[in-house]
Amino acid sequence: METLWFCLVAVMLAAYVVFDGFDIGAGIIHMYVARTNDERRQVLLSIGPVWDGNEVWLLAAGGTLYFAFPPLYSSSFSGFYLPLMIVLWLLILRGVAIEFRNHIDSRVWQPLWDRVFAGASALLAIFFGAALGNVVRGVPIDDTGFFFLPLWTNFQPGSNAGILDWYTIPVGLTAFATLAVHGGFWVALKTVGAVQLRSRTAALSLWWTLTGLTVLVTGLSFWIQPHLAERFGQQPWGFLFPAIALAGLLGIRLYGNRENDLGAFLASSTFIVGMLTSAAFGLFPYVLPAQPDATHTLTIYNSAASDYGLKIGLAWWIPGMMLVAGYFFFTYRHFAGKIPVDQKY
Numbered sequence: 001m002e003t004l005w006f007c008l009v010a011v012m013l014a015a016y017v018v019f020d021g022f023d024i025g026a027g028i029i030h031m032y033v034a035r036t037n038d039e040r041r042q043v044l045l046s047i048g049p050v051w052d053g054n055e056v057w058l059l060a061a062g063g064t065l066y067f068a069f070p071p072l073y074s075s076s077f078s079g080f081y082l083p084l085m086i087v088l089w090l091l092i093l094r095g096v097a098i099e100f101r102n103h104i105d106s107r108v109w110q111p112l113w114d115r116v117f118a119g120a121s122a123l124l125a126i127f128f129g130a131a132l133g134n135v136v137r138g139v140p141i142d143d144t145g146f147f148f149l150p151l152w153t154n155f156q157p158g159s160n161a162g163i164l165d166w167y168t169i170p171v172g173l174t175a176f177a178t179l180a181v182h183g184g185f186w187v188a189l190k191t192v193g194a195v196q197l198r199s200r201t202a203a204l205s206l207w208w209t210l211t212g213l214t215v216l217v218t219g220l221s222f223w224i225q226p227h228l229a230e231r232f233g234q235q236p237w238g239f240l241f242p243a244i245a246l247a248g249l250l251g252i253r254l255y256g257n258r259e260n261d262l263g264a265f266l267a268s269s270t271f272i273v274g275m276l277t278s279a280a281f282g283l284f285p286y287v288l289p290a291q292p293d294a295t296h297t298l299t300i301y302n303s304a305a306s307d308y309g310l311k312i313g314l315a316w317w318i319p320g321m322m323l324v325a326g327y328f329f330f331t332y333r334h335f336a337g338k339i340p341v342d343q344k345y
Helices: 002-033 038-048 056-070 070-079 083-100 109-137 168-190 192-224 226-233 236-257 262-281 305-334
Strands: 286-288
Touching: 002 038, 002 056, 002 109, 002 262, 002 305, 038 109, 038 168, 038 192, 056 070, 056 305, 070 083, 070 262, 070 286, 083 109, 109 168, 109 192, 109 262, 168 192, 168 236, 168 262, 192 226, 192 236, 192 262, 192 305, 226 236, 226 262, 236 262
Parallel strands: none
Antiparallel strands: none
16 A cells, blocks of 8 residues: 555656646746737736646645655655745745736736746746755654755755755756746647747757756766665666656657647656656655665655555545546646637736
C-alpha cells in the first residue's frame, strides 16, 4: 500500500504541473507575446475557463499527503513554512490579478495587474522548482523528524542549508524555462494571429535554454544525491522515465518547427511527466531525504499511515478522482478550440 500511495501522490503532482503549469507559463510570457490590451485579453481568455480548476490537483496532492504520509506532511509543512507562505501569496496574487484586471478601465489599473500576474507567475515557477530541488538534495532533518529552512544562508547544501543554494537555483530556473515553453505552446494552441506567432516563437527560442538547463540539472542531481545513481543502477528499467523526458524534449522541437502547436504542447507535457517521474523513481523509497545525516531520512515505510487507513483512504480516493477526471473532461471538451478574438473576459 505504501508504494501505491507513493505512486498516486507522484501522479497527482505530475498532473498539477502539467495542467496548472501551462497557465503559470502563460503568465510568464504574456507581457512579451501580448503587446496591446486586446492581445493580453486573448492570453487571459486562453486560460480563463480552466486556471482555477487546475489547482484542484495541488489540493488533492496536499490532502493525500495528509492522510497517507502524516509524518512527511507534518515535517515538510513546518520545515518549508516560509516558502509555502510565499507560494500561497503568489497563488493569491495570480488569482487576484486575473480577476481584478478588467474591473476598471484605466491606463494604470490594467498594466499594474498585468505585471503582478507576470511577476507572480515567474516567481511561482522558480519556487516550485526550488522546492523540488530541496526534496532531491535533502534537508537537515533532526532526530525528532523536524527541520526549518530559511530562504537562504550561504548558498551551500548541508546542515546549514537554505531553500536557495547553488543547486536549487538552477532547478528553479529549469522549472521557469519548462513552464514558459509549456505555456507558450498552450497560448499558441488557443490563439490566432500575432499572439499565436509570438507565443510559438518564444517557446521555440526558450527550447535551447531549457535543453542546456536540463543537462546541467541532471548532472548536478546525480552528483548531489548519490541515491539517484544507486537506484538507477539497481533498477535499470527505470531509465524508461528519462527516455520519456528526452522524447518529449525532442518532440517539442520537432512539432514546434512544424508549427504543430498541439503536438508541441503534448510533447512538453510528456517532458514534464518524464522529468517528474524520473525524480520520483530515483528517490524511491525516500520521500524526504535527510542531509547530512541520512539516518533521519523519511521513507514511504517510516512515514506512512497504518495499512487500514491507507485502504480506507483508497476507497474514498477512487470515486473522488473519478469526479475530478469527469469535471476536467467536460471542461476541456466544452472550451476546446481557438479563443474568439471578439470574446469578452
